[in-house]
Amino acid sequence: MTKTYEIPLEVLVCQPPSEAAIATLKLAKLPLSFEIERNPRDEAALLLTVAAEVEHALMVQYLYAAYSVRDDQTNHETRGRVQSLYQRLAQLAREEMGHLMTVQNLLHLIGAPLNFEREDSPFESKLYPFRFKLEPLSKQSLAKYITAERPAEQGEIDQKTWQRLLYIAKIARRANDGRPIQHVGAIYERLIELFGNPEEGLKDQDFQTDRIDLQGTWDDWGYDEGLGSNDKSESRRVYVDTFEGSHPTTLRKEAVKALEIIAEQGEGYGSTVDSHFERFFQLYKDFEKLKNEGVEFVWPVATNPSTTPPRPILGKRNLDDYIRAAFEERGYIANPRARNWGHLFNLRYRLLLAFLIHFLKITGRRYVSSGPDKGDRTPRGLLLLWAFDEMRHLKKIAQKMVRLPLKLYDGVTAGPPFQLPYTLDLPDLERDRWRVHLDVVKASLTLVEKALQDDGSPDQKDPFLEDLQRSDRGRASILEALAA
Structure with a gap:
C-alpha cells in the first residue's frame, strides 16, 4: 500500500517557518517544502498522522526481527544470551506500541482522525526513516535501527563512540539501498514546538476537553517489564499517556511532556532514560559477539514474506517492473x-x-x-x-x-x-x-x-x-x- 498525501514529503511546515523548525528538520535530513501555508492544527494533525505510521511501521519491523531469533539453543549459557536478544527486541516493539497509542490520544485531543495505517512496500518510504522491510535480525538491520533512533548531533556522546556510530550509519545506508537514514526525533521536535507555543502553534480552542473517555490509558495498554525493581524500571515502561483536563493550558503542558518523553525514550543518551538508541547499540554489540563466536541464532526467514502471488508483468515493461516482480517472487x-x-x-x-x-x-x-x-x-x-x-x-x-x-x-x-x-x-x-x-x-x-x-x-x-x-x-x- 502506497500512501499519498497532498504533497508527498515527510514534513510540511507552515509559513513563515520558525528558524528552530528549519534547523531541526534540516539536521535530520528530511525533505522540506515551504510552498503552502498550513494552519498549525492542520500541520499538527499531519505530523501526528505521519508519527502514527512511523511508530506502527517500526513496531512491526522490530517484532519481525524478534521472531527471527531462534529458541533452540542447547547450551544453557548461550540460550540465555540469545533469549535476551528476543526479549529486548520484543520490549522495544511494545514501547513503539505505547508510542502509537499515545499518538492516537493526541489525535483525539485536537479532534483529528485516528490513523493506524502504515506502508507495506519496500519501494515507497518517503514518510519513514528507512525503507519498510520485514527482515531477519542482522548487523545491517540493527545498523538501520540505531541510526534512525540515535541523536542527530554528537552532543554528549564521546568521540570514539560517535566515530563508530558514523561507521554504523554507512552500513545502514548501504542496507537502505544507498539512501540516507532519517532521524525519527525530528517529527517530535516540530510537534513539541506546535503544541508548546500558543503564539505560533496550536491555539487554546484547538484542544478538545471532552475526549478523555475515548482515549486509551496506561492501565489499559501499559506494561512494565521491571516493575518493582531498581534497574531503571521506570524507563522500560510501555509509555501510554492520556490528556485529561478542562483547561487548555493544562492539556498543552501534558501534551508537550508526552512528546518530550517519546522523543527522549527514542534518542536519549547518557541520562536516566534507557533509550531505544542505547539499547539498539548494545544489541548490535551483543549480536556481533555471538556472530564472532560462531553461534547460529537467527532463523533463515524470508525478507518481506507475502501470501499474495506475484503480479504478472503485462504490457510495456521497464526495469522497475522486473525489480518489483523479482521482490514479489522472492517473498511469496x-x-x-x-x-x-x-x-x-x-x-x-x-x-x-x-x-x-x-x-x-x-x-x-x-x-x-x-x-x-x-x-x-x-x-x-x-x-x-x-x-x-x-x-x-x-x-x-x-x-x-x-x-x-x-x-x-x-x-x-x-x-x-x-x-x-x-x-x-x-x-x-x-x-x-x-x-x-x-x-x-x-x-x-x-x-x-x-x-x-x-x-x-x-x-x-x-x-x-x-x-x-x-x-x-x-x-x-x-x-x-x-x-x-
Whole structure:
C-alpha cells in the first residue's frame, strides 16, 4: 500500500517557518517544502498522522526481527544470551506500541482522525526513516535501527563512540539501498514546538476537553517489564499517556511532556532514560559477539514474506517492473502449508488492528459496575481483552511460521507477513462494527477447519489451533449478540 498525501514529503511546515523548525528538520535530513501555508492544527494533525505510521511501521519491523531469533539453543549459557536478544527486541516493539497509542490520544485531543495505517512496500518510504522491510535480525538491520533512533548531533556522546556510530550509519545506508537514514526525533521536535507555543502553534480552542473517555490509558495498554525493581524500571515502561483536563493550558503542558518523553525514550543518551538508541547499540554489540563466536541464532526467514502471488508483468515493461516482480517472487510463500498459516496470521493481525481502532472510538468502563452483571466485561472491556488475546495469537503463529519452508526448495523459511487488510475503516454504526469483527472471526474459523485442520494435514491436531477454534466459537456468539 502506497500512501499519498497532498504533497508527498515527510514534513510540511507552515509559513513563515520558525528558524528552530528549519534547523531541526534540516539536521535530520528530511525533505522540506515551504510552498503552502498550513494552519498549525492542520500541520499538527499531519505530523501526528505521519508519527502514527512511523511508530506502527517500526513496531512491526522490530517484532519481525524478534521472531527471527531462534529458541533452540542447547547450551544453557548461550540460550540465555540469545533469549535476551528476543526479549529486548520484543520490549522495544511494545514501547513503539505505547508510542502509537499515545499518538492516537493526541489525535483525539485536537479532534483529528485516528490513523493506524502504515506502508507495506519496500519501494515507497518517503514518510519513514528507512525503507519498510520485514527482515531477519542482522548487523545491517540493527545498523538501520540505531541510526534512525540515535541523536542527530554528537552532543554528549564521546568521540570514539560517535566515530563508530558514523561507521554504523554507512552500513545502514548501504542496507537502505544507498539512501540516507532519517532521524525519527525530528517529527517530535516540530510537534513539541506546535503544541508548546500558543503564539505560533496550536491555539487554546484547538484542544478538545471532552475526549478523555475515548482515549486509551496506561492501565489499559501499559506494561512494565521491571516493575518493582531498581534497574531503571521506570524507563522500560510501555509509555501510554492520556490528556485529561478542562483547561487548555493544562492539556498543552501534558501534551508537550508526552512528546518530550517519546522523543527522549527514542534518542536519549547518557541520562536516566534507557533509550531505544542505547539499547539498539548494545544489541548490535551483543549480536556481533555471538556472530564472532560462531553461534547460529537467527532463523533463515524470508525478507518481506507475502501470501499474495506475484503480479504478472503485462504490457510495456521497464526495469522497475522486473525489480518489483523479482521482490514479489522472492517473498511469496509458495509452500501451501506455510501460506495457510500466513493467511491465518493476516486475519488475526486484522482483528488486532480493528479491536484497537474500535476501542478508541467508543466510551465506557471496562467492567459493569452495578446490577446483576456487576464485574462482567463491557463491550469496551471485551475489545481490550480480545486485543491482548490477538497479540498472543500472533506470537504463536509467527513462531510456527519461522520454522516452515517458504518454497520447499531453497532453505529459506517463511515469516509472519503482517499484510494490511483492504481497509482499516470501521462502519459508522456500532452494530455494524461488531459485524465486521464477526466476519473476520468466521473467516478464521473456516480457514482453520477447511485448510489447516483438513483430513491428513500435519496440523490437524495442533493444540494451538484447537484452542483457537474453541475461543473463536465463543467469541462469535458474543459478536452475534452485539451485532443484533
